[in-house]
Amino acid sequence: MQLPSLLKITIIFTFCVILMGAYTRLSDAGLGCPDWPGCYGMMKVPSQDHELTQVQNNFPGHEVEPKKAWLEMIHRYIAGALGLLVLLIFILCLRNNEAPKKLPTIIALLIVFQAALGMWTVTMKLMPIVVMSHLIGGFSLVSLLLLLYLRTKPLRIPGGDAIARKLAPLALTCLGVLILQIMIGGWTSSNYAALACTALPICEGDWYNNLKLTQAFNPFQEVHDTYEFGVLDYASRMTIHVVHRFWAIVTAGMLFWLAFKLYKQSQSSVLKRSAVLLVLLVCLQVGLGISNVVLHLPLGIAVSHNAGAAFLLLNLVFINYALWRKA
Numbered sequence: 001m002q003l004p005s006l007l008k009i010t011i012i013f014t015f016c017v018i019l020m021g022a023y024t025r026l027s028d029a030g031l032g033c034p035d036w037p038g039c040y041g042m043m044k045v046p047s048q049d050h051e052l053t054q055v056q057n058n059f060p061g062h063e064v065e066p067k068k069a070w071l072e073m074i075h076r077y078i079a080g081a082l083g084l085l086v087l088l089i090f091i092l093c094l095r096n097n098e099a100p101k102k103l104p105t106i107i108a109l110l111i112v113f114q115a116a117l118g119m120w121t122v123t124m125k126l127m128p129i130v131v132m133s134h135l136i137g138g139f140s141l142v143s144l145l146l147l148l149y150l151r152t153k154p155l156r157i158p159g160g161d162a163i164a165r166k167l168a169p170l171a172l173t174c175l176g177v178l179i180l181q182i183m184i185g186g187w188t189s190s191n192y193a194a195l196a197c198t199a200l201p202i203c204e205g206d207w208y209n210n211l212k213l214t215q216a217f218n219p220f221q222e223v224h225d226t227y228e229f230g231v232l233d234y235a236s237r238m239t240i241h242v243v244h245r246f247w248a249i250v251t252a253g254m255l256f257w258l259a260f261k262l263y264k265q266s267q268s269s270v271l272k273r274s275a276v277l278l279v280l281l282v283c284l285q286v287g288l289g290i291s292n293v294v295l296h297l298p299l300g301i302a303v304s305h306n307a308g309a310a311f312l313l314l315n316l317v318f319i320n321y322a323l324w325r326k327a
């Protein structure tokens with residue numbers, strides 16, 4: 001198989017793994033299997049009588065919840081398959097003289113680190129900094145795979161679009177702003193702060209005088225037996241939620257500005273289409289965020305909000321690639 005085709009398949013597959021991860025996390029199934037890499041020490045979810053007896057002996061106090069355990073195991077198996085695809089890409093790039101070498105090496109190292117984060121997510125009982133890093137790891141992986149795909153494929157983007165090129169620093173700033181918003185979103189979700197604030201447009205009560213920025217964003221929280229369902233007090237969760245909403249306004253504003261400038265100034269139809277897509281994705285993402293709040297976090301909307309963030313990121317990575325690549 002040709003490298004670009006393999007990369008295309010791997011990008012779609014990575015997207016599925018990210019969504020499956022979000023579905024697992026948001027269904028509170030992250031601890032469906034309390035150990036790693038097996039599930040209660042087995043390669044499948046224990047269901048037979050003798051297996052359940054073994055669970056009682058080896059994991060006293062634990063009760064197997066088959067649905068949650070299967071979600072977690074399916075996520076691990078498909079993540080393992082993704083690891084094999086990345087290894088194949090790495091080998092193909094090493095063998096192909098014209099293919100880049102540094103980027104596939106970084107991607108291969110990243111997936112190993114991502115597997116370690118997956119393990120720590122379980123062994124450290126959903127510690128928010130680990131859960132958020134695991135989410136960012138997945139987003140970074142799909143972005144780097146897209147970059148590698150773009151580098152291995154001749155693109156019909158005029159690298160010499162001098163006017164549009166002037167927008168490159170703005171596009172990079174927007175990328176930074178979006179990444180920060182995604183991190184705050186991951187922090188909101190991993191600290192179970194989604195329902196800490198259910199009023200619109202801001203928060204119920206005297207939210208302004210109850211902001212606790214230092215506690216809310218301390219990456220190293222006190223040690224707890226488990227972080228499932230969150231350990232922060234109400235004010236800290238509310239603070240995280242409010243910051244995610246405020247930064248969403250900054251993000252949306254910046255991305256609209258970039259889209260407007262790009263649409264007006266670029267000569268390239270590909271970049272003009274990316275600008276329109278950017279506007280649509282921002283509207284969709286903000287709409288999904290508001291629906292999360294109004295509808296009290298239905299699973300489908302929460303997972304779509306995760307997918308929306310990934311699409312936004314990929315679109316912005318593409319725009320940056322097009323604007324920064326050498327003419």
Ligand code: HEM
Pocket residue numbers: 022025026135178181182183184185186187188189190192193194195244245248251252282285286288289290292293297302303305306309312
């Ligand atoms: C550009 C805008 C936005 C981006 C890129 C973004 C991104 C994200 C991301 C990546 C997550 C983590 C999802 C996960 O854990 O799977 C998240 C969570 C969340 N976002 Fe946003 N978001 C945006 C705007 C908004 C807005 C405007 C609202 C509400 C008014 C909102 C409400 C939420 C809530 C409530 C969660 C927690 C969901 C949960 O616990 O599952 N977001 N966001």
